[in-house]
Amino acid sequence: MAVCVPLFAAAVGRLPSALCLLLLQFLLLFSPCRFGASADGGAPASAPHRRFEYKYSFKGPHLVQSDGTVPFWVHTGSAIPSADQIRITPSLKSQRGSVWTKSVSLFENWETQVAFRVTGRGRVGADGLAIWFTEHQGFDGNVFGAADSWNGVGIFFDSFDNDGKKNNPVIVMVGNDGRLVYDHQNDGETQALASCQRDFRNTPYPVRAKITYYKKTLTVMMNNAFTPNKEDYEYCMKVDNLIIPNQGYFGISAATGGLADDHDVLSFLTFQLTEPGEMVPPPDTTIPKEEKDKYQEEFEHFQQELDKKKEEFQKDHPDMQENLVDDIYESVSDRELRQIFEGQSRIHLEIKQLNKQLDMILDEQKMYVSAVKDMITKKGSDEQGQVTENNLGAILKNQEDMLTYVKEIKNSMGDILKLSGTQHADSAGGIYESSQHFNDIKEHLHVVKKDIEHLVQRNLPSERQNCPNLPHFPSCLSTTYFFVFVAVQTVLLISYIMYRSQQEAAAKKFF
Numbered sequence: 001m002a003v004c005v006p007l008f009a010a011a012v013g014r015l016p017s018a019l020c021l022l023l024l025q026f027l028l029l030f031s032p033c034r035f036g037a038s039a040d041g042g043a044p045a046s047a048p049h050r051r052f053e054y055k056y057s058f059k060g061p062h063l064v065q066s067d068g069t070v071p072f073w074v075h076t077g078s079a080i081p082s083a084d085q086i087r088i089t090p091s092l093k094s095q096r097g098s099v100w101t102k103s104v105s106l107f108e109n110w111e112t113q114v115a116f117r118v119t120g121r122g123r124v125g126a127d128g129l130a131i132w133f134t135e136h137q138g139f140d141g142n143v144f145g146a147a148d149s150w151n152g153v154g155i156f157f158d159s160f161d162n163d164g165k166k167n168n169p170v171i172v173m174v175g176n177d178g179r180l181v182y183d184h185q186n187d188g189e190t191q192a193l194a195s196c197q198r199d200f201r202n203t204p205y206p207v208r209a210k211i212t213y214y215k216k217t218l219t220v221m222m223n224n225a226f227t228p229n230k231e232d233y234e235y236c237m238k239v240d241n242l243i244i245p246n247q248g249y250f251g252i253s254a255a256t257g258g259l260a261d262d263h264d265v266l267s268f269l270t271f272q273l274t275e276p277g278e279m280v281p282p283p284d285t286t287i288p289k290e291e292k293d294k295y296q297e298e299f300e301h302f303q304q305e306l307d308k309k310k311e312e313f314q315k316d317h318p319d320m321q322e323n324l325v326d327d328i329y330e331s332v333s334d335r336e337l338r339q340i341f342e343g344q345s346r347i348h349l350e351i352k353q354l355n356k357q358l359d360m361i362l363d364e365q366k367m368y369v370s371a372v373k374d375m376i377t378k379k380g381s382d383e384q385g386q387v388t389e390n391n392l393g394a395i396l397k398n399q400e401d402m403l404t405y406v407k408e409i410k411n412s413m414g415d416i417l418k419l420s421g422t423q424h425a426d427s428a429g430g431i432y433e434s435s436q437h438f439n440d441i442k443e444h445l446h447v448v449k450k451d452i453e454h455l456v457q458r459n460l461p462s463e464r465q466n467c468p469n470l471p472h473f474p475s476c477l478s479t480t481y482f483f484v485f486v487a488v489q490t491v492l493l494i495s496y497i498m499y500r501s502q503q504e505a506a507a508k509k510f511f
Contacts, residue, residue: 048214048273050111056101056250056270060084075099076139088129088254088263089145091120095260096145098253099268100137108246109273111212115266116252118159118201125169125201126160126259131211132251133244135178143182145253151178153244155211155220157200160259162187170197171236173220175244194237198222206266208233214273218242365403 055072064070064081079097080087089095114131130144132154138147144156153175161168163186172188172195174180183191200207203225210221210233217240221233250270254263 046276048109048275049278050271050273053105053107053110053270053272055103056105057268058086059267059269070099072102073099074102074137077145084266086265088252088265089256089260091256091260091262093256093258093260095256096140096253097255097263098139098145098251099265100132100139100251101249104247104249105270106247107272109214109275111210111214111271111273112250113267113269113271114209114211114252115206116209117203117206117264117266118157118261119264120201120259120261122259124160124259125261126257127255128156128158128160128169129254129263130157130252131155131209132253133213133248134251135245135248137249137251138253142184142255143253145255146251148182149178149180150176151245152176152248153218153242155209156188158187159201159261160257163189167197169199169201170195171200171220171222173218173237173239175239175242193239193242194220196220196222196236198224198236200225201261209236212273213242213244215275216241216243218244362403362407369400369403 058070058073061084063083063085068081069075070081070086075081075086075097076099077097078089078092078095079099080090081099086099088097088099110133112131116129118125118129128144130146132138132146132150132152134150134152134154136151138150141147143150143154144158146154153173156172156174157169158172159169162184168187170187172192174182174188174191175193176182180191182188189195205225205228207225208223208230210223212219212221217238219238220236222236223230223233250268252265252268
């Protein structure tokens with residue numbers, strides 16, 4: 001807003017009201033600045049605070065380091081990391097793979113957003129994929145590639161129908177305290193805390209799952225993966241009063257059997273949730289002292305190597321500026337100045353287009369004025385088919401007024417073009433009084449609104465044409481004909497009654 005307002009402040013006071021309206025409309029439509037718009041949508045007051053945890057997340061591109069590892073994660077089995085994803089299992093029979101965080105999480109409430117693909121050539125896939133939060137890392141096992149008898153919770157994306165009930169693919173949530181053995185034959189139906197049916201195989205877009213554990217409630221939201229909208233989540237399942245370990249490891253695993261699918265994980269993003277009003281712990285408190293000292297030592301070593309390389313570069317290139325790196329970045333004032341110039345350039349182009357449209361309006365108005373003058377000179381004697389001289393004079397006057405307004409707007413456009421061109425050449429700077437500029441713009445908007453309403457009223461026809469009266473139609477029925485008709489009807493009615501009485505009297509003789 002501070003960038004948009006000074007752009008017009010110097011010119012608004014010099015323009016007529018109609019031009020101010022046009023400029024403000026273009027500003028609202030085409031400019032990136034929006035009057036009255038909030039910089040951020042703002043979360044509801046009751047929503048928890050979210051903080052991204054990079055040590056428990058991964059996302060492409062450049063996912064894998066030079067040694068083939070994923071930062072802060074460890075992969076086992078058939079998992080194959082690449083630059084933009086991790087293939088947990090390829091589409092081969094009897095494969096198992098998983099990835100787990102190296103560090104244990106130290107926060108109680110959390111949210112994970114996982115994007116993955118499950119693709120295969122067959123109509124039916126196997127076995128499935130699982131997202132874990134457990135007390136210990138389950139590197140290998142027979143539960144979708146992870147260890148059984150876990151302590152925590154697992155969300156299973158089961159794509160093979162083991163129990164033959166034709167209810168797969170299905171998403172199942174199973175909790176465990178370390179003593180439960182997963183029931184494969186029944187797809188964990190007897191052990192499931194909640195479930196929902198979603199077809200997550202061979203979707204046009206990546207499947208996205210949002211898993212939130214907040215105040216002892218675990219909620220799973222799913223994206224149907226049929227639209228490119230990443231935030232199009234819908235409810236899948238929720239479990240209240242779920243007790244899981246306060247500290248644990250995040251992981252994702254997959255397995256194949258007689259049938260096989262490719263299980264690819266594109267991203268795994270973790271957020272720490274904090275209740276509103278509570279202090280968010282600083283990131284340094286969640287890092288052990290030994291690990292912090294190790295990172296500090298690595299940073300100092302890297303800084304020393306960077307300084308040596310800088311010195312070597314300056315020796316090899318003495319003609320280069322010493323502050324070459326600083327020239328890459330711009331200061332706050334330079335950025336504001338650049339934004340002002342870019343905004344002026346866009347406005348300059350819009351004003352040029354508006355100027356062309358005004359030229360077209362001028363041509364049309366001239367045509368109307370010439371047509372009205374021709375009608376005045378060639379008026380005929382027929383009053384019903386021709387416009388009166390007074391009405392034509394009023395129309396001509398309105399058109400001339402409109403032509404005068406358009407010429408004023410066109411002249412003002414030329415002044416704006418000159419003003420914006422001269423401002424491009426200035427070095428910019430100074431203090432902008434945003435509140436005063438807003439008040440000026442509001443006043444000009446009010447005046448422009450009145451002028452436009454007055455202009456519209458003047459263009460309306462002063463007198464409305466009344467519909468012609470219908471001619472008088474003579475009546476088709478006279479008084480004489482009416483009485484004759486009534487008499488005939490009376491005679492016919494009496495005759496019919498007498499005929500009926502004779503018929504009834506004759507019929508009674510037979511009884």
